[in-house]
Amino acid sequence: MIHAWTRYVVAALAVLASAAASAAARADQPRRIVSMNLCTDQMALLLVGPERIASISFLGADPAESPLAHLAVGIPINHGLAEEVIAAKPDLVLAGKYTTRFAKAMLTRLGYKVVEIESPETIPGIHATLTSLAAVLGAEARAGELLAQMDRRLATVAAPAGRFGSAIVFDANGFTVGRPGLADEVMTLLGLVNKAPELGIGAYGQVPLETMLAARPDRIINLVYRPGAPSIANAIVNHPALRHGSRSGKTLSVPGRLLTCGTPMIAEAAERLAASLADPAP
Amino acid sequence: MSAAARPAYREVRPGLLIGGLSLLVLILTIVSVITGRGAVTGGLGDLIALWQRDAETAWLIMSQVRVPRTLLALLVGASLGLSGAVLQGLLRNPLAEPALLGASSSAALGAVTVFYFGAGGLSYLLPAGGMAGTLLATALLILLGGRAQDTLTLMLAGVAINALTAALTSLALNFAPSPYAALEIVFWILGSFADRTLDHVFMALPAMIVGWVLLFSVGRPLDALSLGEDTAATLGFDMRWVKLRAVLGTAFCVGAAVAVTGVISFVGLVVPHLIRPLVGYRPGRLLLPSMIGGAALMLAADIGVRMIPTALELKVGVITALIGAPFFLHLLVVLRRTRP
Numbered sequence: 318m319i320h321a322w323t324r325y326v327v328a329a330l331a332v333l334a335s336a337a338a339s340a341a342a343r344a345d346q347p348r349r350i351v352s353m354n355l356c357t358d359q360m361a362l363l364l365v366g367p368e369r370i371a372s373i374s375f376l377g378a379d380p381a382e383s384p385l386a387h388l389a390v391g392i393p394i395n396h397g398l399a400e401e402v403i404a405a406k407p408d409l410v411l412a413g414k415y416t417t418r419f420a421k422a423m424l425t426r427l428g429y430k431v432v433e434i435e436s437p438e439t440i441p442g443i444h445a446t447l448t449s450l451a452a453v454l455g456a457e458a459r460a461g462e463l464l465a466q467m468d469r470r471l472a473t474v475a476a477p478a479g480r481f482g483s484a485i486v487f488d489a490n491g492f493t494v495g496r497p498g499l500a501d502e503v504m505t506l507l508g509l510v511n512k513a514p515e516l517g518i519g520a521y522g523q524v525p526l527e528t529m530l531a532a533r534p535d536r537i538i539n540l541v542y543r544p545g546a547p548s549i550a551n552a553i554v555n556h557p558a559l560r561h562g563s564r565s566g567k568t569l570s571v572p573g574r575l576l577t578c579g580t581p582m583i584a585e586a587a588e589r590l591a592a593s594l595a596d597p598a599p
Numbered sequence: 600m601s602a603a604a605r606p607a608y609r610e611v612r613p614g615l616l617i618g619g620l621s622l623l624v625l626i627l628t629i630v631s632v633i634t635g636r637g638a639v640t641g642g643l644g645d646l647i648a649l650w651q652r653d654a655e656t657a658w659l660i661m662s663q664v665r666v667p668r669t670l671l672a673l674l675v676g677a678s679l680g681l682s683g684a685v686l687q688g689l690l691r692n693p694l695a696e697p698a699l700l701g702a703s704s705s706a707a708l709g710a711v712t713v714f715y716f717g718a719g720g721l722s723y724l725l726p727a728g729g730m731a732g733t734l735l736a737t738a739l740l741i742l743l744g745g746r747a748q749d750t751l752t753l754m755l756a757g758v759a760i761n762a763l764t765a766a767l768t769s770l771a772l773n774f775a776p777s778p779y780a781a782l783e784i785v786f787w788i789l790g791s792f793a794d795r796t797l798d799h800v801f802m803a804l805p806a807m808i809v810g811w812v813l814l815f816s817v818g819r820p821l822d823a824l825s826l827g828e829d830t831a832a833t834l835g836f837d838m839r840w841v842k843l844r845a846v847l848g849t850a851f852c853v854g855a856a857v858a859v860t861g862v863i864s865f866v867g868l869v870v871p872h873l874i875r876p877l878v879g880y881r882p883g884r885l886l887l888p889s890m891i892g893g894a895a896l897m898l899a900a901d902i903g904v905r906m907i908p909t910a911l912e913l914k915v916g917v918i919t920a921l922i923g924a925p926f927f928l929h930l931l932v933v934l935r936r937t938r939p
Contacts, residue, residue, distance in 0.1 A: 579871035
């Protein structure tokens with residue numbers, strides 16, 4: 318009884334403390350953030366509460382695309398169009414580096430504050446990007462928390478280089494991930510050697526099925542993306558040759574949405590992959 | 600057939616013709632199995648090297664990637680060559696061909712509907728979807744053509760059916776739940792054997808065999824039909840029944856082929872043409888050589904897409920159209936001269 322009572326007090330104190338913290342938040346903090354890009358959607362949702370986000374992209378609200386879609390429930394969506402952004406009356410617009418080029422140019426011309434974010438491809442990059450975005454949003458403490466937690470989780474699953482042999486990502490249409498790339502970071506961390514750079518792949522590229530088979534990776538990694546929707550592109554992922562293509566004869570699957578954007582969600586991808594590496598069952 | 604206007608090729612003994620074509624197919628089959636993009640690009644030498652280094656992988660590539668592809672090219676080429684020969688005989692029109700008449704693109708529409716919205720990719724319903732599409736288009740064509748079957752009506756009906764089904768296919772792909780679907784129209788309109796599996800072979804084969812049987816059963820009636828529909832009827836052939844078998848056979852062959860490899864045009868046009876003089880312009884005797892010749896042309900085209908060093912592998916329909924379209928134009932000129 319006393320125990321429960323104490324918990325209430327602690328909880329109440331915590332609420333008070335966080336309220337005080339947000340009250341102390343600087344007045345210049347953006348309170349109507351509009352994000353136009355899947356990756357900035359995820360970063361914003363991680364860093365600030367949904368009440369400060371006026372709109373996110375339709376991709377960010379789609380559970381097949383974003384692992385954080387559950388946090389976006391109730392937030393209006395946009396399709397990266399300038400008029401949608403203007404209608405949302407933003408005090409800050411977050412956009413990707415390479416997408417919605419014309420909308421960004423128009424919004425800048427109209428005097429909106431537009432911040433362009435390039436989704437990072439490495440773990441140090443995740444640190445740098447999240448920290449600098451947090452400074453813009455006034456969420457430095459939250460970013461520090463998220464990054465520390467990510468580092469802890471990654472450290473738990475880290476393995477010495479080459480501990481589990483070689484691996485290659487083989488996705489729809491035969492796309493694979495080279496270096497720099499989030500999947501490559503995860504592989505390296507887990508003690509897998511990525512075969513893609515050996516095959517002349519840059520950051521991202523297609524590799525013919527035959528080339529992939531001849532490279533004889535110990536593991537094939539499939540970043541699963543919308544598995545329920547049939548397509549010729551995805552058919553290659555189920556090609557019978559893949560069942561015998563790697564020496565362990567086993568394809569490891571990770572939800573691709575965890576590695577679409579460089580966010581602390583990389584830790585979850587690493588944990589899932591580590592679990593299937595350790596799992597002896599076929 | 601206006602035999603008199605043709606260059607005087609010498610008729611070849613059937614055994615020699617079939618034997619020669621079969622030998623050609625055999626050689627092309629071997630070349631197809633040792634040709635690839637990726638691990639083993641340099642042909643036989645490379646393959647032997649890989650075999651010595653890593654026999655298991657070499658076998659995996661041969662058995663799971665090259666053999667299915669080669670088998671499919673053989674079967675699809677044979678089906679298209681045979682269908683083309685039958686359609687040309689049935690419609691007494693040298694320009695008849697499954698793709699030009701819209702039978703193939705209708706099959707693609709049927710297959711796309713089943714593939715993206717129905718059975719979820721691999722299923723025996725896929726060839727059924729293709730067959731339904733072809734059946735509809737071919738029936739429509741026969742109805743439109745009526746008794747006259749003049750070239751203009753047929754070709755224009757084909758153009759309209761092609762345009763309509765291509766538009767509907769594009770529409771269906773854009774509504775498909777898969778984000779890749781909209782871009783996959785290239786596969787459906789130009790065809791490809793790349794990375795197809797033995798599953799696809801087994802999916803298409805039963806329907807194709809039924810189609811072959813039906814199409815071969817119209818061989819003798821087609822000979823009679825070359826003397827005119829009325830003459831054929833007096834010779835004791837029920838032309839409605841003959842047409843039904845030909846249309847059903849085409850539907851089985853083309854529907855199954857398109858369902859697993861997309862639309863590949865002009866094979867059914869070029870092959871019967873090249874062979875016709877060699878069999879003495881007899882539609883019935885054209886069937887088997889056209890079937891084997893179709894397989895040979897398709898294998899050659901598929902070897903071509905793997906040998907041409909483009910960044911992404913070409914679709915096989917690009918090669919057949921590059922060969923077939925000029926051939927078609929040449930035929931138009933010849934026809935204009937002989938059939939004013």
